[in-house]
Amino acid sequence: MEKVLVTGVGGMLxxxxxxxxxxxxxxxxxxxxxxxxxxxxxxxxVIEKIKPDTVINCAAYTKVxxxxxxxxxxxxxxxxxxRILAEACRDNEARLVHVSTDYIFDGRKSDAYIEGDxxxxxxxxxxxxxxxxxxxxxxxxxxxxxxxxxxxGENGANFVNTILRLASERNELRVVNDQLxxxxxxxxxxxxxxxxxxxxxxxxxxFANSGICSWYDFACEILRLRGIVKSVIPITTEEFxxxxxxxxxxxxATGKLAALTGSAPRPWQEALKQFLEPES
Numbered sequence: 001m002e003k004v005l006v007t008g009v010g011g012m013l014x015x016x017x018x019x020x021x022x023x024x025x026x027x028x029x030x031x032x033x034x035x036x037x038x039x040x041x042x043x044x045x046v047i048e049k050i051k052p053d054t055v056i057n058c059a060a061y062t063k064v065x066x067x068x069x070x071x072x073x074x075x076x077x078x079x080x081x082x083r084i085l086a087e088a089c090r091d092n093e094a095r096l097v098h099v100s101t102d103y104i105f106d107g108r109k110s111d112a113y114i115e116g117d118x119x120x121x122x123x124x125x126x127x128x129x130x131x132x133x134x135x136x137x138x139x140x141x142x143x144x145x146x147x148x149x150x151x152x153g154e155n156g157a158n159f160v161n162t163i164l165r166l167a168s169e170r171n172e173l174r175v176v177n178d179q180l181x182x183x184x185x186x187x188x189x190x191x192x193x194x195x196x197x198x199x200x201x202x203x204x205x206x207f208a209n210s211g212i213c214s215w216y217d218f219a220c221e222i223l224r225l226r227g228i229v230k231s232v233i234p235i236t237t238e239e240f241x242x243x244x245x246x247x248x249x250x251x252x253a254t255g256k257l258a259a260l261t262g263s264a265p266r267p268w269q270e271a272l273k274q275f276l277e278p279e280s
Contacts, residue, residue: 001026004197005094007037007085008059012156013186017058020190024198028052032059037081040088041235055089055196056097057082060129063175064103067124068243078128079135079208086139093136095142095202097193102149102208104130105245114253115147115204123244135206138187150218151253153186153275160275163219167230174220177216177234178187182208185271195261205260206252209268221269225276 002025008014009029021027028050035046036061047055054148061067061077082098084219089096103126104119136143152158165175184207213221216234223230237246258264 002053002188003028003051005010005030005047005050007035007055007057008032011058011060012063012153012158013151013189014058015155016153016186016190017056017193018196020187021056024194025054028149037085038076040084042085043088044091047092047094051092052094053099054095055085056099056193057085058099059254060064062125064123064125064241064246065129071124074124074128075131078125079131082132083139083169086136086143089142090140093159095144096136096140097144097146097197098132098136099189100133100145100147101126101129102147102250102252103131104133105145105247107179107249109249110253112253113206114205122247125244140200144193144196146189146196146203146250147206148184148189149208149250150181150183151186152183152188152272155236159183159215159218159224160272163222164226164228167223167228170230172231172233172237173219174233174240175216175219176237177214178236178248179246180212180214180251182212182251182271183218183268184208185268185275186274188265188271192257192261192265196257199260201260205257205258206254207257207265208252209271210254210265211268212251213229213268218268221272222276225273 002024004027006017006029008156010031018029061074067074104121105113152160
């Protein structure tokens with residue numbers, strides 16, 4: 001059975017990746033304490049010891065606004081970490097799967113972004129993730145890069161949990177309505193990555209749940225599914241300034257992946273319903 005090493009298992013995607021991959025692979029998970037991906041000697045030691053066929057990198061610095069003032073940490077984890085992993089995988093003849101983001105794009109395209117579109121990140125987080133992609137491509141031929149967007153899931157801070165918490169604390173919510181994207185459940189992303197591995201694919205792919213919405217639409221659906229009646233006010237990005245600039249329309253096209261696997265991602269509303277009502 002193929003041996004897979006998953007990094008960042010203490011995070012939201014790494015946690016879900018472990019659950020999905022153990023069904024069909026011999027999976028070993030490591031968190032920051034076991035393998036800090038910014039430490040070349042430690043990465044080399046762990047990979048040489050485990051001898052994985054594939055490494056799935058779910059470790060990332062994802063606090064988008066904090067990246068604006070913590071440049072060093074952002075680039076260390078999101079750019080240098082992938083370079084170190086790619087070199088270690090090359091030296092040990094392992095494949096590297098690296099997870100990237102819609103935030104490498106500037107959001108000015110009227111259609112969904114395809115894999116070959118020109119990247120132009122608006123913030124430090126996006127720049128660090130783009131550099132991570134480039135380092136993987138330069139360092140290792142046998143790689144797979146999967147870009148995704150608006151992630152939520154178990155075992156981590158995310159928009160869904162934030163909205164539910166705020167709804168319990170406030171009588172009124174104000175949510176941005178002029179940024180568009182595709183909410184993506186970590187479970188669906190993990191299943192897609194597993195499928196790509198089983199197909200033996202390399203290169204760059206996009207995955208997000210299908211459909212487009214604003215953060216306001218997303219918030220309203222979260223509350224509707226939970227049966228919470230709350231006043232939700234749509235606002236503009238200008239009315240809710242953040243340290244990091246966000247793309248206005250960071251929608252990812254998933255046709256390349258769908259053509260390979262024969263199925264398109266399920267609608268974001270359906271995935272969200274399963275996350276909020278797992279027994280349904």
